[in-house]
Amino acid sequence: MSDAVLLDAIWNADTVYRPDLFAGKTALVSGGGSGIGRATALLLARLGARVVITGRTQEKLDRVVAYAASRGVTLHGFAANVREHEQVLALYERVEAEVGLPDVLINSAGGQFPQPAIEFSPKGWNAVVSNNLNSTWFMMQRAAQRWRDTQRPGSIVNVIVVTERGMPGVAHTVAARAGIVGATRTVAVEWAPLNIRINCVAPGLTASEGLAVYPPEAVAEFPRANPMKRPGTPLEIAQACVFLAAPSASFITGEVLTVDGGGKLWGELWLAGRPDYYRD
Ligand SMILES: CCCCCCCCCCC/C=C/C(=O)SCCNC(=O)CCNC(=O)[C@H](O)C(C)(C)COP(=O)(O)OP(=O)(O)OC[C@H]1O[C@@H](n2cnc3c(N)ncnc32)[C@H](O)[C@@H]1OP(=O)(O)O
Numbered sequence: 706m707s708d709a710v711l712l713d714a715i716w717n718a719d720t721v722y723r724p725d726l727f728a729g730k731t732a733l734v735s736g737g738g739s740g741i742g743r744a745t746a747l748l749l750a751r752l753g754a755r756v757v758i759t760g761r762t763q764e765k766l767d768r769v770v771a772y773a774a775s776r777g778v779t780l781h782g783f784a785a786n787v788r789e790h791e792q793v794l795a796l797y798e799r800v801e802a803e804v805g806l807p808d809v810l811i812n813s814a815g816g817q818f819p820q821p822a823i824e825f826s827p828k829g830w831n832a833v834v835s836n837n838l839n840s841t842w843f844m845m846q847r848a849a850q851r852w853r854d855t856q857r858p859g860s861i862v863n864v865i866v867v868t869e870r871g872m873p874g875v876a877h878t879v880a881a882r883a884g885i886v887g888a889t890r891t892v893a894v895e896w897a898p899l900n901i902r903i904n905c906v907a908p909g910l911t912a913s914e915g916l917a918v919y920p921p922e923a924v925a926e927f928p929r930a931n932p933m934k935r936p937g938t939p940l941e942i943a944q945a946c947v948f949l950a951a952p953s954a955s956f957i958t959g960e961v962l963t964v965d966g967g968g969k970l971w972g973e974l975w976l977a978g979r980p981d982y983y984r985d
């Protein structure tokens with residue numbers, strides 16, 4: 706499916722949310738140049754939010770900004786590598802100066818490479834931990850600091866992966882995201898007095914650009930990943946992110962919402978290919 710068709714599908718899809726749900730609110734979405742982050746950013750924009758997207762590649766952000774402009778909506782695309790703390794601080798300064806302090810933070814930036822865990826190099830492990838644990842932490846801590854300093858409430862949604870069952874081929878990312886779950890649960894308590902809610906969405910296999918890093922033999926088996934025998938769509942994950950970010954979740958904090966078509970209950974996913982041992 707071409708980018709234009711994909712974006713139109715997201716823009717025109719039915720949603721249960723009312724069109725002014727985020728009117729007057731500002732949202733910052735990391736990983737907003739593609740996949741789940743992009744779908745979430747566009748959905749938030751449809752619901753009236755001022756939206757800033759970030760990611761490392763300015764051209765990807767520009768394409769989303771241009772699409773929104775073609776629909777009469779202003780999005781802002783500010784490039785940053787969110788695993789660099791200094792860049793996160795600079796990003797928040799720019800967002801506040803040019804758009805306004807976000808009310809909502811969606812952390813969708815992340816990624817890993819598939820490899821049997823026994824082969825991980827220290828550098829590879831560190832890259833994935835940095836890209837998924839440190840980056841999300843830097844973004845959420847800065848948001849909380851700014852909300853504390855300005856005495857404003859806020860809501861954070863961290864997009865993670867399913868951590869409650871084996872996910873062969875991506876042990877590094879599961880470890881990093883389990884760290885985010887732990888941090889989320891803990892700061893949900895520490896930050897409740899600041900009027901900050903924080904939750905996670907754990908997508909199952911989702912048909913995004915990100916799946917391009919997986920080998921053909923893994924992709925061939927993707928239909929076995931869950932009882933619905935299909936990947937989720939970025940918009941299906943986006944709807945869950947919006948639910949948790951919005952007042953629909955006003956009494957929910959420190960939670961993980963799994964959106965995986967039942968993949969936690971049944972399914973097989975061999976992201977680095979299926980070892981012979983598991984063939985019968
Ligand atoms: C069973 C049913 C359960 C239901 C639930 C299912 C849930 C499924 C969830 C799992 C599927 C997840 C999917 C997604 O997340 S899609 C979105 C993913 N997007 C990406 O992954 C982006 C692509 N990846 C990357 O950009 C990079 O891999 C990464 C960001 C992680 C690292 O980039 P960085 O630039 O920091 O690092 P380098 O490229 O310089 O590499 C550093 C070292 O890392 C090692 N490495 C890197 N790539 C590989 C590789 N392909 N294979 C092996 N090792 C690799 C290596 O040591 C690098 O150092 P050197 O280059 O010096 O060797």
Ligand SMILES: NC(=O)C1=CN([C@@H]2O[C@H](COP(=O)(O)OP(=O)(O)OC[C@H]3O[C@@H](n4cnc5c(N)ncnc54)[C@H](OP(=O)(O)O)[C@@H]3O)[C@@H](O)[C@H]2O)C=CC1
Binds near residue numbers: 735864865
């Ligand atoms: N698709 C799936 O099946 C699943 C995805 N997830 C998770 O959901 C999230 C979104 O993934 P998805 O949309 O599918 O994949 P994408 O690869 O499309 O999205 C990831 C985005 O994150 C950005 N990004 C990555 N690293 C950084 C960084 N250091 N700083 C800033 N931006 C960064 C990328 O942009 P750029 O490269 O330009 O920086 C990219 O736009 C990820 O955390 C992913 O691991 C979880 C479970 C399943």
